[in-house]
Amino acid sequence: MGTRAALLTGRLPVRNGFYTTNAHARNAYTPQEIVGGISPDEILLPELLKKKDYVSKIIGKWHLGHRTQYLPLKHGFDEWFGSPNCHFGPYNNSVCPNIPVYNNSEMKGRYYEEFEINVKTGESNLTQIYLKASLDFISQQAVAQRPFFLYWAPDATHAPVYASKRFLGKSQRGRYGDAMMELDDSIGQILAHLVSLGIHNKTLVFFTSDNGAAVMSGPLQSGSNGPFLCGKETTFEGGMREPAIAWWPGRIPAGTVSYQLGSVMDLFTTSLSVAGVLPPDDRVIDGLDLSPVLFNNSLLDRPIFYYRGNQLMAVRIGQYKAHYWTWSNSWEEFNKGINFCPGQEVPGVTTHTQEEHTMQPLIFHLGQDPGERYPISVESKEYRDVLRRVTAVVEQHQKDLIPGMPQLNMCDLAVMNWSPPGCEQLGKCLKAPESNPWKCDWPH
């Protein structure tokens, strides 16, 4: 997923390669047949933190490529417990293998096999397993008095949604609410653990998500995007805006609210700043150092660019968002019942054809109209003023842009997780089909 690569590189997917040029304006994700992954030319956050002797661990979903050369321990992480892809399944291991779960560089089993998820009852202990791994890792670093970076990436709220027995049926929000309640409880345990170890005053904890609620999965497998338009897979606010909470007792006053426009890429730059490491100076870094925001509640003026593939769809500047292209999904998909904007329809905005508005972008004031429902009149002075500002920013951005080599263009059934390292000891190696690569056909 482009978000995770952006988080770890501090760079837009169109720069770090996590995008496709197939079929103009398609979103990126990484199913098992993806040939590409994170480029060896990219420098990831844990590699940089090593300069200050940080130990880095990722727990949970990686999604930066599942072939051996792309895995976390090849890109700066010291430890890993989790999976390269989502927990989609169960598969029958003939047409498609189940997703492996790794401990460091070797698989320890597969989802739906050694790592059980009961799709019918929704029961799975995975969040508890990932929680325990995080508490153990934190304890070890605290005892050794080593600085650490823990990237805790559970995916229990991704369809098929699951929770452990203690949480199933406990929320007022169905299975999705149960999963959310378990995550909330887990984060509470992680924070309490930091406090009990006495390292809370030197630990920055940041909580956020990689996309808006997947409202196409219906209420039982997804959250709600509240007032925002559409959901995951779109460049409307429902797809792109997420809550973000920063915690650092003694440094960040509890209960502070910031109106800063942020991006997960900022976590790269902010983490480096907090660790006292300089970011790479040989490439464009899109992430901002949010330290002044976190510690002094400053407000930094910055644009945010919304892409699908290598197509700039929209730009946000302050409270304004200008859409250069609009697309929810295709008529073909929509007519099959796949709807990224269920219950929502803004004429001329939630379009099922890819609509270009480059000469006269649709502009919304997100403070007054968080739902992107009332485009500002093109005849107003406000529109002309905003367009002038946005145009200058976009022209500068496009002039400076050097796209990376696209990693999400080619697919091949042979590259799926048939025989991950470690499968021999477990007797769980599967036979891959012959290589037969094709240009990936992104459905949306």
Place this chain on the structure above:
Amino acid sequence: MGTRAALLTGRLPVRNGFYTTNAHARNAYTPQEIVGGISPDEILLPELLKKKDYVSKIIGKWHLGHRTQYLPLKHGFDEWFGSPNCHFGPYNNSVCPNIPVYNNSEMKGRYYEEFEINVKTGESNLTQIYLKASLDFISQQAVAQRPFFLYWAPDATHAPVYASKRFLGKSQRGRYGDAMMELDDSIGQILAHLVSLGIHNKTLVFFTSDNGAAVMSGPLQSGSNGPFLCGKETTFEGGMREPAIAWWPGRIPAGTVSYQLGSVMDLFTTSLSVAGVLPPDDRVIDGLDLSPVLFNNSLLDRPIFYYRGNQLMAVRIGQYKAHYWTWSNSWEEFNKGINFCPGQEVPGVTTHTQEEHTMQPLIFHLGQDPGERYPISVESKEYRDVLRRVTAVVEQHQKDLIPGMPQLNMCDLAVMNWSPPGCEQLGKCLKAPESNPWKCDWPH
């Protein structure tokens, strides 16, 4: 407005008369040409509180009828400062008079005249005036050590939205945000005043609204309904669900969240309970005593009935809501650009024709689907179970229902606020046209 009559009588509009039987399934509000008002047979909250020597004052909008016999001091209030209707306008006083502002039983001026609202700049001191009146009233009762009921009903957030100079342009949310900020500041001042007078430990403060955001007014004149469907004028959640905050230091623990399904009618019964007064026993009271909810965080199981006129549109039981009729507004209005669900459309739900679903109501689980976007499949066991429960509740409700005499059926230009009491001293009496009553034609 039916809500305000329901609040003060503890009874559904269909019982207390605040509804119409014209043109099946229309919402109720009270423009100046309305002939009716609150029936003399209804018993209002301040009348009952008198049994325990409460002094009652309403500050702001009344809306229970503007003809002399319907005004607050005829129905139990000891004092009034405010207006009988909304602050719509400005009018030219020939076709339509501006709305009068009363002090007790006499008008002191009119909106847009003595009580200025600058529609162009959005500036008005009215909220400050209403705030000062409330602080003065509270001080007087505290000094006299008399129990009091203050019904503070400002309407600054109703279009045309206004704020005073200190707040204009101060929010990030346009003029509506400015008005909201001023209301928030005012409520803060009222609470601080109670504390400074040392009566906060014996005062229950309840904050709520009479309908969801009027999203048809666009973002500059209305709030957002967040995840909820449609807005004011509809029986979807966006029209009916509002925030509610109760404050009573020492009795209600700060920060408590309740999942109780409440209604403004409960404020009637709860206020009586808190004051130690029994509700009338000669009529059906729909309001519940929320004391156990407020003081012990209990949960009371109760249905809520959603009406338009005398038509039962929907019923809520627990987390479920069943729609017996759906209607957003007419095609005729919609085609003129009046839209109560801007940006939202749920096929078969947000209908522009009045659709009956009595034999197979649309059922939503509002916990999992607050936006009423995913009707529960009629073929599921869940649907059948819920329908059985809802049907029993509705049948009982309809069996016991005795509708009141409808007050909102007749209109007449002669009854408008031409010559309110007190107009003579001010020289502000206007000449009414001849009486020519008609059956009100409700637009939605």
